[in-house]
Amino acid sequence: MTNIYAVILAAGQGTRMKSKLYKVLHPVCGKPMVEHVIDQISGLHTEQIVTIVGHGADKVKAQLGSRSAYALQAEQLGTAHAVIQAQSILEGKEGCTLIVCGDTPLIQTSTMEALVKHHEDTNAKATILTAYAERPxxxxxxxxGADNSVSRIVEHKDASPEERAVKEINTGTYCFDNKALFDALKKVSNDNVQGEYYLPDVIEILKAAGETVSAYQTESFDETLGVNDRVALSEAERLMRARINEQHMRAGVTIIDPQNTYIGPDVVIGSDTVVHPGTVLSGSTTIGEDCIIGPNSEINECEIGNRTFIRQSAAFDSQIGSDVNIGPFAHIRPQSNLADEVKIGNFVEVKKASFGKGSKASHLSYIGDAQVGSDVNIGCGTITVNYDGKNKFLTTIEDGAFIGCNSNLVAPVTVKKGAYVAAGSTITDEVPEESMAIARARQVNKENYVRKIFPKND
Incomplete structure (x- = not known):
């Protein structure tokens, strides 16, 4: 295969989105549209990717980083004008150049591969990606033409009734011989009502020069969807979500209700895991085999082992082992690390804390900035008091310790191995190994006190 270059058109502001966010940065299934495009192009092993930026250039560059070179279209004067901004980077190079719009997040590597192959097989100077549209x-x-070659592209407003009956449409994605492209771009005129330079005019220039122009029709019209407003954005989200969910189901994941399950494009799920409705999985989350996730759980940037059950809970940027039971209504905040066989129960919040194997916090607790050893039992209502209004401090609970209900562990503090903390205690000093700490006022009963305060009328 010849050298492949790619140009991504991402300079437009997208006024129809009616948004402060530049169009190509609007997310589809949690990832900006332009990043979906570059992900798929990267699968072609291109020699060079050039992204044409304009509005929001710095933010687009920050999103894509070093994955692309950039060319600035300071003034938006049409698609041909956009492509020619890459001239200093690509002109004169041998190979073919793909032109892809940054607002087509559904296009796939396989389709672009087929387009490039058709381009080479037909020895064309330009190949248009087309699709069949039921409503064009x-x-x-x-x-x-009669030989099935492309005669021309006619815009809808300029088409005759016979031409409007044609249902093969131009998707706006092209493959060009790189040298022929930049030679032809210099000849494109802006002699039109809008005063802009249009990329389809390159097709006419190449045809007039007697060059071969071909077309490859993709089987999927959905892949070619361009997002210009919030309605199309919602449709792209629906289609992408259906594609992602289908891929997981075909790989052995059970998704109970795909229409109400939201999985990001970079999520990895092991076989025989079951995902219940209302679940949102995003970022680079990895879930092992035989897990049960949901219903109504949100998980972002987590690594989860096998046979773990997370129901009606939220977990973010954390490590979660195998055979862990979380929820319902638990909150695992960033930088937490739960080892195998840990239980985090209902209304428990964990923040920047590690739990050793087999430890439990089953009810109504806050465990923040803590190191919890193995086989620790944390009773209902326990709080690690980690913040003095200015600084955060560490609580350490060693292996086998037992923390009674309604205890406050005022950090920095350590509960040593095998120690017990009596219910209702406020612990401010170290608890020695295998000791019991009781830190609460002694109970005093005042006989007949209520009668003295509230005497009864006889």
């Missing part, structure tokens, strides 16, 4: 209104039509 608003799209440019592909008009083919």
């Amino acid at each position: 209104d608003g799209y440019g039509r592909i008009i083919r």
